[in-house]
Amino acid sequence: MSEPRYAIYALPEPGSALEGFGRAVLGYDNVSGEAVPQEPGLAEVTAGARVYGFHATLKAPMRLAAGVDEAALVATAERLAAAHPPVAVGALAVAALGRFLALVPVAPPPDLGLLAAECVAAFEPLRAPLTEAERAKRRPERLSPRARALLDAWGYPHVFEEFRFHMTLTDALPEEAQADWHARLTRAYRDSGAGPLTIHALGILRQDGQAPFRLLARIPFGGHHG
Numbered sequence: 532m533s534e535p536r537y538a539i540y541a542l543p544e545p546g547s548a549l550e551g552f553g554r555a556v557l558g559y560d561n562v563s564g565e566a567v568p569q570e571p572g573l574a575e576v577t578a579g580a581r582v583y584g585f586h587a588t589l590k591a592p593m594r595l596a597a598g599v600d601e602a603a604l605v606a607t608a609e610r611l612a613a614a615h616p617p618v619a620v621g622a623l624a625v626a627a628l629g630r631f632l633a634l635v636p637v638a639p640p641p642d643l644g645l646l647a648a649e650c651v652a653a654f655e656p657l658r659a660p661l662t663e664a665e666r667a668k669r670r671p672e673r674l675s676p677r678a679r680a681l682l683d684a685w686g687y688p689h690v691f692e693e694f695r696f697h698m699t700l701t702d703a704l705p706e707e708a709q710a711d712w713h714a715r716l717t718r719a720y721r722d723s724g725a726g727p728l729t730i731h732a733l734g735i736l737r738q739d740g741q742a743p744f745r746l747l748a749r750i751p752f753g754g755h756h757g
Contacts, residue, residue, distance in 0.1 A: 533740055534594045534595070534659075535594070535595075535737050535738060535739050536592045536593060536594055536737070536738045536744075537592065537593060537594075537595065537601075537604055537735060537736065537737055537738075537747070538583075538586075538588065538590060538591060538592040538593070538735075538736050538738075538744060539588075539589045539590035539608065539650050539654060539733055539734070539735060539736075540583075540586035540587060540588060540589060540733075540734040540736055541586065541587040541589055541646075541696075541730045541733075541734065542561075542562075542585070542586055542732070542734040542746070542749070543585065543728070544729075544731060545562070545749075547725070548723050548724045548725040548726070549623075549723070549725040549726075549728060550585070551723065552585075552719065552720060552723035552725055553584075553585025553634075553698065553700075554567045554584075554585060555567055555568070555569065555570070555719075556569070556573060556577065556585070556700050556716065556719070557569075557577050557580055557581045557584060557585050557700070558573065558574060558577060558581055559581045559582075559584050559585075559743055560584070561583070561584025561585065561586065561736060561743065561744055561745055561746055562584075562745075562746045564743070564745045570719075576701045576702055576704060576708075576712065577700070577701055577702060578702060579702040580631075580699045580700065580701060580702055581743065582738075582741075582743045582744065583699070583736075583743070583744050584736070584743060584744055584745075585698060585699075586698065586699075586734065586736070587696050587697060587698045588689075589646065589647050589650040589651075589733065590650045590651055590654045590687075591686065591687035591689075592738065592744075593654075593657075593658040593659065593686055594658070594659040595657055595658070595659060596656070596657055596658060596659045596660075597659070599657045601737075601747065603657060604654070604657055604735060605735065605747075605748055605750070607653055607654060607657060608654075608733050608735055608748070608750040609750055610653075611649060611650065611653045611733065611750075612732070612733050612750045612751065612752050612753070613753070615646075615649075615752040615753075616752060617729050617730060617731045617752055618640070618642045618643055618646050618729065618730040619640060619642075619727070619729045620636050620639070620640065620643055620696065620727070620728040620729060620730060621636055621637060621638055621639075621640065621727050621728065622636070622637040622638075622727050622728075623635065623636060623637065623698070623720075623725070623727075623728055624637050624717075624720075625700065625713060625716045625717045625720055626697075627709060627713065628695070628697055629703070630703035630704055630706070630709070631699060631700075631701050631702060631703050631704060632699075632700045632701045632704065632709070632712060632713060632716055633697035633698055633699045633700055633701075634697065634698040634700060634720070635695070635696065635697045635698075636696055636728075639696055643696050644691075644694055644696075646730065647690070647694045647696070648690070648691055648694070650733070651685055651687075651690045651691070655685060655686075658686055660686075661682075661683075661686050665686075666682065666683075669682055669687075669688060671688075674688050677692075677693070678693055681693060700716055701716075730752075731751055731752055732749050732750055732751040732752060733749070733750045733752075734746055734748075734749050734750075735747045735748045735749075735750065
C-alpha cells in the first residue's frame, strides 16, 4: 500500500459563498469527502483538479519523512499558526494560468507570499525526499533552471519567487475552449456572491492511495484547531 500524502492548503472559510462556489465547480467537498453536483460540462474539464478539492497550495503534497507522523505535522502547523495574523488576500478574479483557469488575487499583498514561504520552510523538515517518479511528474525538462533547482531543493518548483497564489478551477483546457469557460466561470463566480478572501487558518489535507485529498485538520491562526 502506498504511503499517504499530505498537503498544507489555504481553504475558504467554512460555510462561505466562496467555499460553495469552489465545491460546485470541482464537484467535490474536500472537508466531508463527498461528491457535489456540477453544472453540465464541468465534470469533463475538472477531473484532475477534483482530486485536490478547492484550495490554494501553501506546501505542496508530500510524503512524510521516516520517523515523522501526523502528530508532528499537526504540531508544526500549530506552532506556525499560533502567533500568525490572518492574511487579507482581497478580491479574486478568474484568470488563465497557462492552459487552466483559476481564481487569483486582483492585487496580491506581500503578506501572501510571506505566508507561503513560511509554510514551505516550516514543513520542509517533515518531507520525505522526492522519488524519481515523483520528480518526473513535475516535468523538470520543461522548467527553467531556477525552477528546476527549487524542485530539487524543496520538492516543488513553484515556491518563493516562483510562487503565485491561485485556487484552481479547471484542468488544462483546449485553447479554443478557454474563452467560453472563462466567461462561464466568471459569471458563476459573480453570481455566487463571494466577497474578498481572508485566510484565517492552515488546512492539513491527506490523500490515501489515489483517493481525493480530504481535510485532516484546520489550524486557525491564533492557536486553537479543529
